[in-house]
Structures are given as structure tokens and as C-alpha cells.
Amino acid sequence: SQELEQSPQSLIVQEGKNLTINCTSSKTLYGLYWYKQKYGEGLIFLMMLQKGGEEKSHEKITAKLDEKKQQSSLHITASQPSHAGIYLCGADPRPPSGGGADGLTFGKGTHLIIQP
């Protein structure tokens, strides 16, 4: 079965600083999703990457999928208190079949704290 490892597990960053979170898969990635979760709440979809080399941005958050499609990185520029939370990466276990969605495998998450 596919496993996703996120690093670091937790991160404390001073407000205004840049940071990067990594997600490494044990198998080929067919679709990589980034979510943010505030403590005690549900997951908020940030972006999805599918093609090797693909890069997407959402406000000050940029995510990349590497050429070999087994690793993704999430980069936050000029961090703000609103960026605090848990960032989770999720992956499609199979190529799209056209028959409907598949359940995702998730990493354990990266806890991000922003210090004022």
C-alpha cells in the first residue's frame, strides 16, 4: 500500500519568514492533494498536482510536484498568523479510471506554528 511521509512533523516559524513542507511517497503519485486543517475543524482543499514538474500557487502558497512524481513540496512565502494549522498531503492510489473518485491516502501532517 502507498505511504506518504511528511517532513517536518512540526515547524515553528517567525511571522514573515518563508518555509517549506515536504511530502514523499513510497510509490508513484497519480494525483497529489494539499489540504490545510485548523485545529478542531475539517480539511480545506488548497490545490492538486498531477503532472511531474507541475507547480501551482494559491495566494502565498506554492506547491510543486517533482519530475519523478514521488515527492511534492509546499512553500509559504512571508508567513502570516493565518497560515498556522496542520498541512496534510493526500495521494490518489491509482491512475484515474474514469469510473469515479478513489479514496485518498494521507500523510500524518505537518503542524505549523507562526510566532508573531
Add this chain to the structure above:
Amino acid sequence: DAGVIQSPRHEVTEMGQEVTLRCKPISGHNSLFWYRQTMMRGLELLIYFNNNVPIDDSGMPEDRFSAKMPNASFSTLKIQPSEPRDSAVYFCASSSILAIGQFFGPGTRLTVL
């Protein structure tokens, strides 16, 4: 759009009792997912449905767990009998072939004493 609706938001029960969690997916979405989140194991897929049909229930931990989707706008996850190790946050999510990503509900925090 109301988003994915889950009820109850919090449930405290005693070991051995039956627990039923409910989910209303986003209107028009044809896939529905049940996940469980714990500190130890993170977010795990339990079961998912496409067009109301269960596709993969390999994540359901034991026969004590069962899920149904009688129609496109409602699903239940039942635990009978409940055990303390079932304590977790249970999330429901839905998706559509016309949209990217799965949309999560606020979760049900279950505590089994």
C-alpha cells in the same frame, strides 16, 4: 452551497453502545468518503461510495463498523458495539467528477468511555 454536513458534531457514549454518524454530501456530488483521524494513525480512509455503491471498504477496521448510502444525499457510519479505541474524529467528504479535490465536512468527534 452548504458544504458537507455531518451530525452530530460531538458524541460521547459508553462502551458497548451503538453509535450512528450521519453525513449529507454536497448536492450533485457522486462520491462520498468516510475517514477517521487519530493522533496515532493520522487520517485514514474507512470506506467510500461512488454513485451510492460501496467501492472499497478495506479500511473498515472490524465488523463492528458498517456504512450505508441509501440515496445520493445521505450516508451513515454505524459502530456497534462501540469500544474506547474507536474514539477519534470521523470525517465525511464528497467529490464530483466535475470538481477537483474532495470536500470535507467539519467532522464528528467521538468519545467512547
